[in-house]
Amino acid sequence: MAGFFGSISSHPCVTDVFYGTDYLSHLGSHRGGMATYDAESGHFNRAIHSISQASFRTKMEEELSKFIGNAGIGIISDTDAQPLLFNSHLGRFALSTVGKIDNLDELAGRALAHNMHLSEFSSGKVNPTELIGLMIIQRPTLEEGIRFAQEQIKGSLSLMLLTENGIVCARDLWGRTPILLGQKEGAMCAASEPSAFFNLGYTTVRDLGPGEIVRCYADRYEQLAEPLPDHMQICSFLWVYYGFPTSSFEGRNVEDVRNYIGFAMGKEDDTEVDCCCGVPDSGIGMAIGYSEGHNVPYRRAISKYTPTWSRSFMPTDQTMRNLVAKMKLIQNNAILRDRRVLLCDDSIVRGTQLRDNTRCLLDGGAKEIHMRVACPPLLYGCPFINFSESKSIMELITRRTIAELEGEEAALDEERVKAYTVTDSPEYKRMVNCIADKFGLHSLRFTKLETLIRAIGLSRSKICTHCFDGSSAHTL
Ligand code: SF4
Structure with missing residues (x-):
């Protein structure tokens, strides 16, 4: 499992990203990571830790002071190290993914055959988030790249990208895993679960639809791709097992x-x-x-x-x-x-x-x-x-x-x-x-x-x- 949280604000929002991600700790026990973007210096900062022996909060707290900026994303995951940083013709971005790629080896083989290289290895395996990033940058725009990656994979794929111009969120084509938007005065957030919102002062705006892509700014969001009609296949186990009791998905x-x-x-x-x-x-x-x-x-x-x-x-x-x-x-x-x-x-x-x-x-x-x-x-x-x-x-x-x-x-x-x-x-x-x-x-x-x-x-x-x-x- 995995869960991500992102926040973008008119003020510094590192603590929101840190605590918002920590509130998703029930969704993974292997790795935790965070990335922020500071528009003033133009710097991305990023850290990834193993959280199998100590919590995300304990591990990340020590280096929190190195993060600055009004936008950031974080992830708790049972699998690969993320967020990963990319510098491409689509600009620089940090990428986090939630889901599972069943045809990972086939897609990695295809990428290598096209003279691309894969540098990240999680426990000796291809890092799925790196592979997805490589697929995204093969297309002329982020929206097209995201859609291309989602259509190539077997399994499911929701994404969150911290860009130099807002946070882009894309829900899995079949809505298997959720993404919800939240808002407070001067800030917007997005997350796998809304349980992260309340104590940070956000109220839920809405769930993204299957395949929907949005770009969040501090004061609004814009839709980059509409939800796909008749595509919903949300995981029933969200309610049975891994959802936090205070969370609601699709209004339930x-x-x-x-x-x-x-x-x-x-x-x-x-x-x-x-x-x-x-x-x-x-x-x-x-x-x-x-x-x-x-x-x-x-x-x-x-x-x-x-x-x-x-x-x-x-x-x-x-x-x-x-x-x-x-x-x-x-x-x-x-x-x-x-x-x-x-x-x-x-x-x-x-x-x-x-x-x-x-x-x-x-x-x-x-x-x-x-x-x-x-x-x-x-x-x-x-x-x-x-x-x-x-x-x-x-x-x-x-x-x-x-x-x-x-x-x-x-x-x-x-x-x-x-x-x-x-x-x-x-x-x-x-x-x-x-x-x-x-x-x-x-x-x-x-x-x-x-x-x-x-x-x-x-x-x-x-x-x-x-x-x-x-x-x-x-x-x-
Ligand atoms: S309902 Fe079962 S098979 Fe479907 S996404 Fe959830 S855990 Fe996987």
Whole structure:
């Protein structure tokens, strides 16, 4: 995942860029970068840090004084080092990208064959942001270059460019990842999430449409390319998992959607439990809704331990990693002892987290553990946004379970897997029961796709649900 923030003002705006980017720290844990442009001196300043062992704020704070200017962009990312600086016939600019390029090697090969060179390497791989920059400068204007790059890639691509004349923002052609504009007296901003706006005094202006390109100035923005009609395929996982609770996308608030999902599930659930709780942080909104819908008390049976362990901190040693993963959650034995507990979580990907959570509740003395999940089972990898770092589809707990039930060939046979995407089909039920048994759960239920879509409140045709049902193939 990744998220960017940009601000342009009639006054120096380095602190807005710094804090605005920091507010997106939930979107990545690998690298953080910032670039500013000072019109007076004509200088771009840029810094990029690894944030896997310390937060963006800690790393960037030390050199904040070197940044000056009335315009800047910042990014938090799970992948490549950015923003990158370009000097070209289109002028100088700093570029940040959000998305995933599935045909990276093919495009890099094409660039090299055209006598271009790629100088950046992230972990020995081509840096996708550098490749995109090279594609942009092959066209006569920035708009044409951006569109060219977006049309060449497979996957998704939203961009933010800090230029000598404003900040240019371009949302992915299929709107897979969002960009929102904000404004305050004498300044404009743009970001992947509006949660960054409020404490910095910005109010949301609007979401960009799919494929829309705008240029922001301190007091206004101009549209460089109109949104593409009928192209919306916004990621449904924004609301389920990685969106911040206070953020709204396309007018739908993340916490509201989670409450709705929990409420709907609680209403139709006939399981008898003593209390419900949510796995912090993304499972809490659902649990609050479930508590209301099922008329059962919400209790904080698990709390997150954050004082010394940041979300991103992970030791390199595996034994230490296991220990740290457990230390981040602490169960409350006083609440759990002899209780039938219903646990809400955003999703189950590989099942590693679920194993830790179940152990946590059992250690605390829970009599029964019932699990409710805010989305349908994840049966497909995400080709669009770098959502999970899975190297193989067989890392998904669902596919591994199908392999146990029917053999690995069936688990890789897309036709066969389709049967498992249908809620309450015999295959679906068998898979869900098998996962529940594996983790010692008394019951396990996933949110139905229809409920998720109803909760998001957009038309079915505008939402990407590929990782649940394999759809959206027309845009692959
Ligand atoms: S495949 Fe899943 S995670 Fe990826 S964009 Fe679509 S809904 Fe989001």
